[in-house]
Amino acid sequence: KAGVTQTPRYLIKTRGQQVTLSCSPISGHRSVSWYQQTPGQGLQFLFEYFSETQRNKGNFPGRFSGRQFSNSRSEMNVSTLELGDSALYLCASSYQASLAKNIQYFGAGTRLSVL
Amino acid sequence: SQQGEEDPQALSIQEGENATMNCSYKTSINNLQWYRQNSGRGLVHLILIRSNEREKHSGRLRVTLDTSKKSSSLLITASRAADTASYFCATTSGGSNYKLTFGKGTLLTVNP
Numbered sequence: 001k002a003g004v005t006q007t008p009r010y011l012i013k014t015r016g017q018q019v020t021l022s023c024s025p026i027s028g029h030r031s032v033s034w035y036q037q038t039p040g041q042g043l044q045f046l047f048e049y050f051s052e053t054q055r056n057k058g059n060f061p062g063r064f065s066g067r068q069f070s071n072s073r074s075e076m077n078v079s080t081l082e083l084g085d086s087a088l089y090l091c092a093s094s095y096q097a098s099l100a101k102n103i104q105y106f107g108a109g110t111r112l113s114v115l
Numbered sequence: 116s117q118q119g120e121e122d123p124q125a126l127s128i129q130e131g132e133n134a135t136m137n138c139s140y141k142t143s144i145n146n147l148q149w150y151r152q153n154s155g156r157g158l159v160h161l162i163l164i165r166s167n168e169r170e171k172h173s174g175r176l177r178v179t180l181d182t183s184k185k186s187s188s189l190l191i192t193a194s195r196a197a198d199t200a201s202y203f204c205a206t207t208s209g210g211s212n213y214k215l216t217f218g219k220g221t222l223l224t225v226n227p
Binding site: 004033035042043044045048056058088090092102103104105106107108109111 | 146148150155156157158159160163203205207214215216217218219220
Protein backbone atom coordinates (compact mmCIF):
# COMPACT_ATOMS: atom_id res chain seq x y z
CA LYS A 1 0.00 0.00 0.00
CA ALA A 2 1.25 3.46 -0.78
CA GLY A 3 1.84 5.70 2.22
CA VAL A 4 0.47 9.15 2.91
CA THR A 5 1.43 11.51 0.11
CA GLN A 6 1.77 15.23 0.59
CA THR A 7 2.28 17.72 -2.20
CA PRO A 8 4.13 19.87 -2.77
CA ARG A 9 7.15 19.02 -0.62
CA TYR A 10 8.48 22.55 -0.55
CA LEU A 11 6.79 25.88 -1.08
CA ILE A 12 7.94 29.48 -0.94
CA LYS A 13 5.36 32.24 -0.67
CA THR A 14 5.33 35.91 0.28
CA ARG A 15 3.33 37.57 3.01
CA GLY A 16 -0.30 38.18 2.13
CA GLN A 17 -0.51 35.35 -0.38
CA GLN A 18 -2.55 32.22 0.13
CA VAL A 19 -1.50 28.61 -0.19
CA THR A 20 -3.14 25.22 -0.64
CA LEU A 21 -1.51 22.00 0.50
CA SER A 22 -2.67 18.58 -0.54
CA CYS A 23 -2.73 15.22 1.22
CA SER A 24 -3.63 11.78 -0.12
CA PRO A 25 -4.22 9.31 2.70
CA ILE A 26 -3.45 5.62 2.72
CA SER A 27 -6.04 3.72 0.73
CA GLY A 28 -8.96 2.79 2.99
CA HIS A 29 -8.19 5.42 5.63
CA ARG A 30 -11.05 7.81 6.15
CA SER A 31 -9.63 10.09 8.83
CA VAL A 32 -7.15 12.80 7.87
CA SER A 33 -5.49 15.13 10.37
CA TRP A 34 -3.22 18.12 9.86
CA TYR A 35 -0.44 19.34 12.13
CA GLN A 36 1.88 22.33 12.08
CA GLN A 37 5.45 21.90 13.29
CA THR A 38 7.68 24.86 14.18
CA PRO A 39 10.86 25.06 16.26
CA GLY A 40 9.16 27.33 18.77
CA GLN A 41 5.74 25.75 19.21
CA GLY A 42 6.53 22.17 18.30
CA LEU A 43 3.81 19.97 16.81
CA GLN A 44 0.35 21.48 17.00
CA PHE A 45 -2.94 19.99 15.87
CA LEU A 46 -4.78 21.97 13.22
CA PHE A 47 -7.87 19.92 12.37
CA GLU A 48 -9.18 16.46 11.58
CA TYR A 49 -11.62 15.34 8.90
CA PHE A 50 -13.64 12.18 8.58
CA SER A 51 -16.05 11.47 5.73
CA GLU A 52 -15.80 15.06 4.49
CA THR A 53 -16.72 16.49 7.92
CA GLN A 54 -14.45 18.38 10.26
CA ARG A 55 -14.62 16.56 13.59
CA ASN A 56 -11.89 18.29 15.58
CA LYS A 57 -10.25 21.67 15.37
CA GLY A 58 -7.18 23.09 17.08
CA ASN A 59 -6.55 26.64 18.25
CA PHE A 60 -5.62 28.30 15.01
CA PRO A 61 -7.10 31.44 13.44
CA GLY A 62 -9.73 31.24 10.75
CA ARG A 63 -7.07 31.86 8.09
CA PHE A 64 -6.37 28.15 8.38
CA SER A 65 -9.04 26.01 6.77
CA GLY A 66 -9.35 22.61 5.25
CA ARG A 67 -11.61 20.23 3.49
CA GLN A 68 -11.90 16.59 2.62
CA PHE A 69 -13.19 15.11 -0.58
CA SER A 70 -15.30 12.00 -1.11
CA ASN A 71 -12.18 9.96 -1.91
CA SER A 72 -10.73 11.00 1.50
CA ARG A 73 -8.08 13.23 -0.04
CA SER A 74 -7.71 16.44 1.92
CA GLU A 75 -6.54 19.96 1.29
CA MET A 76 -5.45 22.62 3.70
CA ASN A 77 -5.59 26.31 2.88
CA VAL A 78 -3.89 29.21 4.57
CA SER A 79 -4.98 32.68 3.50
CA THR A 80 -3.21 36.00 4.04
CA LEU A 81 0.08 34.35 4.91
CA GLU A 82 2.18 35.71 7.75
CA LEU A 83 5.89 35.16 8.43
CA GLY A 84 4.93 33.04 11.44
CA ASP A 85 3.16 30.56 9.18
CA SER A 86 6.54 29.26 8.02
CA ALA A 87 6.54 25.67 9.19
CA LEU A 88 6.49 22.02 8.30
CA TYR A 89 2.88 20.99 7.70
CA LEU A 90 2.21 17.34 8.33
CA CYS A 91 -0.76 15.30 7.28
CA ALA A 92 -1.68 12.01 8.93
CA SER A 93 -4.28 9.42 8.06
CA SER A 94 -5.89 6.81 10.20
CA TYR A 95 -8.17 3.85 9.75
CA GLN A 96 -11.13 4.12 12.05
CA ALA A 97 -10.09 1.40 14.44
CA SER A 98 -11.28 1.14 18.03
CA LEU A 99 -11.20 4.42 19.90
CA ALA A 100 -8.49 3.16 22.22
CA LYS A 101 -6.18 2.09 19.45
CA ASN A 102 -5.89 4.92 16.97
CA ILE A 103 -2.56 5.00 15.14
CA GLN A 104 -1.79 7.79 12.74
CA TYR A 105 0.38 7.42 9.65
CA PHE A 106 2.21 10.56 8.64
CA GLY A 107 3.29 11.92 5.30
CA ALA A 108 6.72 13.46 4.73
CA GLY A 109 5.29 16.95 5.10
CA THR A 110 5.20 20.19 3.15
CA ARG A 111 7.79 22.74 4.19
CA LEU A 112 6.32 26.21 3.74
CA SER A 113 8.54 29.28 3.83
CA VAL A 114 6.88 32.69 3.95
CA LEU A 115 9.11 35.59 2.91
CA SER B 116 -0.99 23.65 23.87
CA GLN B 117 1.55 20.98 24.70
CA GLN B 118 0.28 18.07 26.77
CA GLY B 119 3.42 15.99 26.95
CA GLU B 120 6.79 17.24 28.03
CA GLU B 121 9.76 15.06 27.24
CA ASP B 122 13.03 15.02 29.03
CA PRO B 123 15.82 15.20 28.39
CA GLN B 124 15.55 17.61 25.46
CA ALA B 125 18.67 16.06 23.97
CA LEU B 126 20.53 12.85 24.63
CA SER B 127 23.83 11.68 23.16
CA ILE B 128 25.01 8.10 23.64
CA GLN B 129 27.32 5.52 22.08
CA GLU B 130 26.14 2.69 19.90
CA GLY B 131 25.18 -0.34 21.98
CA GLU B 132 24.10 1.70 25.00
CA ASN B 133 20.54 2.01 26.17
CA ALA B 134 18.58 5.25 25.79
CA THR B 135 15.79 6.30 28.12
CA MET B 136 13.42 9.17 27.41
CA ASN B 137 10.69 10.39 29.70
CA CYS B 138 7.38 12.07 29.05
CA SER B 139 5.01 13.80 31.44
CA TYR B 140 1.49 14.93 30.68
CA LYS B 141 -1.13 17.01 32.43
CA THR B 142 -4.61 15.56 31.99
CA SER B 143 -6.06 12.07 32.06
CA ILE B 144 -5.52 10.21 28.81
CA ASN B 145 -7.05 7.50 26.63
CA ASN B 146 -3.71 6.32 25.37
CA LEU B 147 -0.13 7.46 24.93
CA GLN B 148 1.93 6.91 21.83
CA TRP B 149 5.57 7.36 20.90
CA TYR B 150 6.64 8.56 17.48
CA ARG B 151 10.04 8.99 15.83
CA GLN B 152 10.98 11.74 13.40
CA ASN B 153 14.09 11.71 11.26
CA SER B 154 15.53 15.12 10.44
CA GLY B 155 12.38 17.19 9.84
CA ARG B 156 10.50 14.53 7.94
CA GLY B 157 7.26 12.75 8.75
CA LEU B 158 6.64 10.95 11.99
CA VAL B 159 6.72 7.19 12.32
CA HIS B 160 4.59 5.46 14.91
CA LEU B 161 6.58 3.31 17.32
CA ILE B 162 4.27 2.04 20.03
CA LEU B 163 0.92 2.72 21.68
CA ILE B 164 0.10 2.03 25.31
CA ARG B 165 -3.45 2.25 26.60
CA SER B 166 -4.30 4.01 29.83
CA ASN B 167 -5.04 0.68 31.55
CA GLU B 168 -1.68 -0.83 30.60
CA ARG B 169 1.53 -0.41 32.54
CA GLU B 170 4.22 -1.77 30.24
CA LYS B 171 4.58 -2.72 26.62
CA HIS B 172 7.39 -4.14 24.51
CA SER B 173 8.10 -4.02 20.81
CA GLY B 174 11.44 -5.34 19.62
CA ARG B 175 14.13 -3.19 21.25
CA LEU B 176 11.53 -0.77 22.61
CA ARG B 177 10.03 -0.84 26.08
CA VAL B 178 7.41 1.66 27.17
CA THR B 179 6.06 2.13 30.65
CA LEU B 180 3.10 4.18 31.76
CA ASP B 181 2.36 5.46 35.26
CA THR B 182 -1.02 7.16 35.22
CA SER B 183 -0.76 8.11 38.90
CA LYS B 184 2.32 10.19 38.08
CA LYS B 185 1.07 11.11 34.61
CA SER B 186 4.33 9.96 33.09
CA SER B 187 5.73 7.51 30.58
CA SER B 188 9.18 6.35 29.61
CA LEU B 189 10.60 4.95 26.39
CA LEU B 190 13.62 2.69 26.60
CA ILE B 191 15.58 1.79 23.49
CA THR B 192 17.99 -1.04 24.17
CA ALA B 193 21.24 -1.74 22.32
CA SER B 194 20.97 1.49 20.35
CA ARG B 195 22.22 1.84 16.78
CA ALA B 196 23.34 4.84 14.76
CA ALA B 197 20.09 4.47 12.77
CA ASP B 198 18.14 5.25 15.95
CA THR B 199 19.37 8.85 15.73
CA ALA B 200 16.17 10.89 15.52
CA SER B 201 13.74 13.00 17.52
CA TYR B 202 11.30 11.08 19.68
CA PHE B 203 7.90 12.45 20.64
CA CYS B 204 5.25 11.27 23.01
CA ALA B 205 1.66 12.03 22.07
CA THR B 206 -1.55 11.63 23.99
CA THR B 207 -5.21 11.41 23.22
CA SER B 208 -7.80 12.33 25.79
CA GLY B 209 -11.53 12.71 26.28
CA GLY B 210 -13.67 11.91 23.28
CA SER B 211 -11.06 13.17 20.87
CA ASN B 212 -9.06 10.12 19.86
CA TYR B 213 -8.04 11.55 16.55
CA LYS B 214 -6.35 14.60 17.98
CA LEU B 215 -2.81 13.89 19.10
CA THR B 216 -1.26 16.30 21.57
CA PHE B 217 2.51 16.14 21.26
CA GLY B 218 5.36 16.96 23.58
CA LYS B 219 8.38 18.95 22.40
CA GLY B 220 10.46 15.84 21.85
CA THR B 221 13.84 14.40 22.74
CA LEU B 222 16.64 14.58 20.19
CA LEU B 223 18.60 11.34 20.42
CA THR B 224 22.04 11.10 18.87
CA VAL B 225 23.68 7.68 18.73
CA ASN B 226 27.37 7.92 17.96
CA PRO B 227 28.99 5.03 16.08
